[in-house]
Amino acid sequence: MIRYTFITILLLLAAFVAQQFMPSFAELYQSRILLVQLVFLCTAVTLEQPAMLILAFIGGLFWDAHCALGPHGGSPEVYTQQVESLHFGYSILLFGAMGLLMQGIQPLFRQGKWQISALLSGVVIFLYLTVEYLIITFVRGDFTLTKATLLQMGFTSILTLLFSPLVFGLLFWIAKACGHPIYPQAGRNRRRIH
Amino acid sequence: MKPLNLIALLFFLGGSVWAFTRSDRAVCEVQDVYFSAMSPFLKSGSKLEAKAHAFRQETRRSKELEVELQTVRSNMDRLAIIESRYRELENENEQLRHALNYKKANHFDLVATQVIRRQPTTWWQTVDIDAGEESGIGTQLAVLSSEGLVGKVDRIYKDQNRSSVLLLTDEKCQVSARVEGSPEVGILSGQRGRFDGNPLLRLRFLSTDAALHAGQKVFTTGRGGIFQPNILLGTIDSVEKGALDSEALVRPSVNFADLGTVFVVLTADP
Numbered sequence: 105m106i107r108y109t110f111i112t113i114l115l116l117l118a119a120f121v122a123q124q125f126m127p128s129f130a131e132l133y134q135s136r137i138l139l140v141q142l143v144f145l146c147t148a149v150t151l152e153q154p155a156m157l158i159l160a161f162i163g164g165l166f167w168d169a170h171c172a173l174g175p176h177g178g179s180p181e182v183y184t185q186q187v188e189s190l191h192f193g194y195s196i197l198l199f200g201a202m203g204l205l206m207q208g209i210q211p212l213f214r215q216g217k218w219q220i221s222a223l224l225s226g227v228v229i230f231l232y233l234t235v236e237y238l239i240i241t242f243v244r245g246d247f248t249l250t251k252a253t254l255l256q257m258g259f260t261s262i263l264t265l266l267f268s269p270l271v272f273g274l275l276f277w278i279a280k281a282c283g284h285p286i287y288p289q290a291g292r293n294r295r296r297i298h
Numbered sequence: 299m300k301p302l303n304l305i306a307l308l309f310f311l312g313g314s315v316w317a318f319t320r321s322d323r324a325v326c327e328v329q330d331v332y333f334s335a336m337s338p339f340l341k342s343g344s345k346l347e348a349k350a351h352a353f354r355q356e357t358r359r360s361k362e363l364e365v366e367l368q369t370v371r372s373n374m375d376r377l378a379i380i381e382s383r384y385r386e387l388e389n390e391n392e393q394l395r396h397a398l399n400y401k402k403a404n405h406f407d408l409v410a411t412q413v414i415r416r417q418p419t420t421w422w423q424t425v426d427i428d429a430g431e432e433s434g435i436g437t438q439l440a441v442l443s444s445e446g447l448v449g450k451v452d453r454i455y456k457d458q459n460r461s462s463v464l465l466l467t468d469e470k471c472q473v474s475a476r477v478e479g480s481p482e483v484g485i486l487s488g489q490r491g492r493f494d495g496n497p498l499l500r501l502r503f504l505s506t507d508a509a510l511h512a513g514q515k516v517f518t519t520g521r522g523g524i525f526q527p528n529i530l531l532g533t534i535d536s537v538e539k540g541a542l543d544s545e546a547l548v549r550p551s552v553n554f555a556d557l558g559t560v561f562v563v564l565t566a567d568p
Contacts, residue, residue: 120336121336124336124339124340124418125339125342125346127350128416130416130555134417134420136420152303153300153303153306153307154302154305154306157306157307157309157310158306160310161310161313161314164314165313165317165328166332168317169325169329169331169333170332170418170419171419171421171422172325172329173424173452173453173464174326174437174452174453174462174464175322177437177438177450177523178438178472178522178523178524179521179522179523182485182521182522182523183474185485187469187470187487189422189470191318192317192318192320192328193314193316193317193320196313196314196317197314200310200314233420237421240421240490244469244490246490248489248490248491249491250491250492252491252492253491260420
């Protein structure tokens with residue numbers, strides 16, 4: 105269990121590295137594959153809650169370090185209405201919330217139905233982007249939701265979802281190598297049938 | 299809830315509060331650590347993206363390029379004529395300055411850089427350039443292209459000689475702007491949720507009776523302490539009159555979809 109958790113943390117860090125090579129697709133409204141979020145979501149469903157929360161903290165903290173913009177510059181007398189960006193640390197809570205959502209279907213995953221978790225990861229990515237956009241709107245005011253924004257969120261979710269079987273495959277391989285059963289219920293059911 | 303889960307949740311919330319209460323300086327330190335660790339991968343990622351961009355450029359249809367070449371040629375001829383006229387005016391201006399004992403004309407001290415990475419985050423309009431601290435670049439410096447203002451330096455990657463530029467098309471990049479041929483002054487910034495190559499910018503806080511028309515040029519005022527005056531920002535596309543103030547949509551002068559070489563303004567003569 106500890107070995108598996110430790111390797112998933114390394115896997116998440118590797119996802120941060122791989123994310124550097126993921127360009128945005130200008131033709132698809134600057135959508136991209138959110139590999140960090142995907143690895144976290146797929147891993148979250150395989151872990152116990154405390155380990156998931158550790159992963160959420162690491163993921164959220166580094167994601168904010170990756171994305172946070174610098175402070176405002178210029179004279180406040182001229183730029184009286186400065187535009188705020190997302191506060192450092194918000195991603196930790198978002199990652200935590202996403203992880204809890206994924207753990208909500210852990211009983212199904214433990215029955216061996218990983219496909220449902222894979223589908224849910226796409227839905228959760230869409231929710232994650234929606235919440236991020238709503239926070240930006242809340243902080244900056246003036247609600248505007250363009251078709252381009254919706255399409256960007258949609259394409260990002262779909263592109264990311266397409267990679268989830270690969271990530272689950274990798275997790276199954278790691279779990280097998282570590283001797284850690286990530287869906288023991290399925291194993292029990294199989295034994296009962298035999 | 300199991301006691302272990304509860305303890306983990308409390309630690310998690312405590313960690314979140316810790317992160318939330320970090321000052322800007324502490325956040326920069328966390329980012330420095332993160333980007334230092336990512337440094338070798340960032341360089342490879344940038345190279346890969348630059349290659350992919352070059353490949354996409356090469357595969358553009360030849361017909362399109364032919365048309366572009368034709369346009370460039372005609373523009374070059376036109377510019378040659380303008381340049382000769384400009385030289386005449388410059389000489390005349392120099393003579394007049396001497397005569398009036400004026401100061402030497404303002405000039406910028408520029409660093410030429412290449413865009414090596416586009417839009418590395420989901421929501422912010424930023425690009426990375428291949429120059430940083432080693433080239434004397436700091437944050438909040440204006441970035442130009444031959445077409446006009448591109449944005450400002452938002453972040454320096456420590457010990458990596460690269461920086462992140464917040465583009466003019468981002469909502470957070472605000473520029474004090476004036477409209478040519480009118481007394482109108484406002485704040486220009488990008489618009490949220492615009493992901494096409496060249497989105498329109500929004501010029502806010504204009505007077506209610508702003509007499510503006512499409513095609514008027516918009517320049518920086520030089521107020522606010524970041525951008526030097528008289529840098530071209532774009533041209534007025536349309537004007538929306540409001541009850542308290544007016545707003546104008548501005549077409550940027552820079553082609554943000556095809557940024558290559560950009561210049562960071564290190565200093566400008568007063």
